[in-house]
Amino acid sequence: MNRPTSRRTMLTAALAAAAAVGTVSSAGSATAAALPAPSPAASPVDNHSWHTYTDWRSGCGAGTRAVAGRRPGLVIGHAVGVTDYTDPHTGRTADWEYATWTSPVHRSAVPATEVIASWNADTPAGTWIRIELQGRYSDATSTPWYVMGRWAAGDADIRRTSVDDQTDGKSSIWTDTFSVDDAASGLRLVSYRLRLTLYRPPGSRLTPTVWRLGAMASDVPDRFTVPASTPGLARELPVPRYSQNVHVGQYPEYDNGGEAWCSPTSSQMIIEYWGRRPTAEDLAWVKPGLADPQVCHAARFTYDYQYEGCGNWPFNAAYAATYDDMSAAVTRLGSLTDLEKLIRAGIPVITSQSFLKAELTGAGYGTSGHLMTVIGFTADGDVIANDPASPSDEAVRRVYKRQEWETIWLRTKRYDANGKVRSGTGGVCYLYWPAHPAPSQRRVLKSLGLL
Secondary structure (H helix, E strand, C coil), X not given: CCCCCCHHHHHHHHHHHHHHCCCCCCCCCHHHHCCCCCCCCCCCEEEEEECCHHHHHHCEEEEEEEECCCCCEEEECCCCEEEEEECCCCCCEEEEEEEEEECCCEEEEEEECEEEEEEEEECCCCCEEEEEEEEEECCCCECCCEEEEEECCXXXXXXXXCCCCCECCCEEXXXXXXXXXXXXXXXXXXXXXXXXXXXXXXXXXXXXXXXXXXXXXXXXXXXXCCCCCCCCCCEECCCCCCCHHHHCCCCCCCCCCHHHCHHHHHHHHHHHHCCCCCCCCHHHHCCCCCCCHHHHHHHHHHCECCCCECCCHHHHHHHHCCCCCXXXXXXXXXXXXXXXXXXXXXXXXXXXXXXXXXXCCCCCCCEEEEEEEEEEECCCCCEEEXXXXXXXXXXXXXXXXXXXXXXXXXXXXXXXXXXXXXXXXXXXXXXXXXXXXXHHHHHHHHHCCCC
């Protein structure tokens, strides 16, 4: 259920605790401390992506080539060099030839304290990709190139991994999230660019194909509570129901087994809602007789070997997009009204939240981090969720009180059982949708900046 404690979790918890007692230091720089507060934006979230043929041609490529067609993408045209890579999780060293693509600079509509990148790609066996981010601060200095992920759909060539211990003294990478170290200083990231490196064996004609690359930049205000939204929709989507607890003790090499598989279990529910699922050949590695083997599959192929968990947000989105004609992104929403728009268009949403047992009536548990799938709303506006932390598939469908849900999902600060201030996710969610969505789906995704 819980995401394992990460460097990001420890940082945000420490900053939130310090802010609560007025002890956050201004360690960023004297220049940053003197900056005026950033101007408020219409939304605290800015989504931007590159996914069209024109987008891929607009960047700066070295050896890469834009491919037109029904689903435009970026591939290796010719290698521009060869490098070796020692996989920190296997110890194996191998040579790889590569090509690169660097996006144009995107100036965010939101001077940001956090940025989360996400990508959609096909990496045939023998290939992989690296995703990096470089940004410009509001004090006119720049970040280094941060690695946001080394990723492959499979796990035979390299082990997909986040990269720890990346910081420049002003910002850090916490598993899957770029974060300004001291948001109270006023320092913000005002623009960024992303860089892709595509790898294959020397002399090979194989190539990864990247269909989508983007990021969500945000500056969500600190809050323990959020205003209540007005119910505006009664609808329930027919999303399959899977319990992570059916898999307790299975494949402990992937995040200690099913008890921690809330994220891949939620991902698998929505993948199957859209009519996709792994083939019998894909599942041949799973021990015979296990219930819902596709959930085991999702856990294995979302697993982050550095984080030692299946809860890396972009890795889950990237896994969903390995299925035919699927797109995916990590973002933040501002209210349940935004979520209602997606449900109305037929798009379920995976949300991330943390709460005490008493804060969510009917859950029966508390958690420092948990993913659920929102599939609809009752006539009273309450949230209908497929909660994977259930004893069986049949018990997965839950109804939770609207205001309780909105609070535990959208807040950025909360109190733990010991009364200490901890961080909240501030509305983080995963969205998965067909690469060629229906007009109503396209409209709502475009309104959120995702198309």
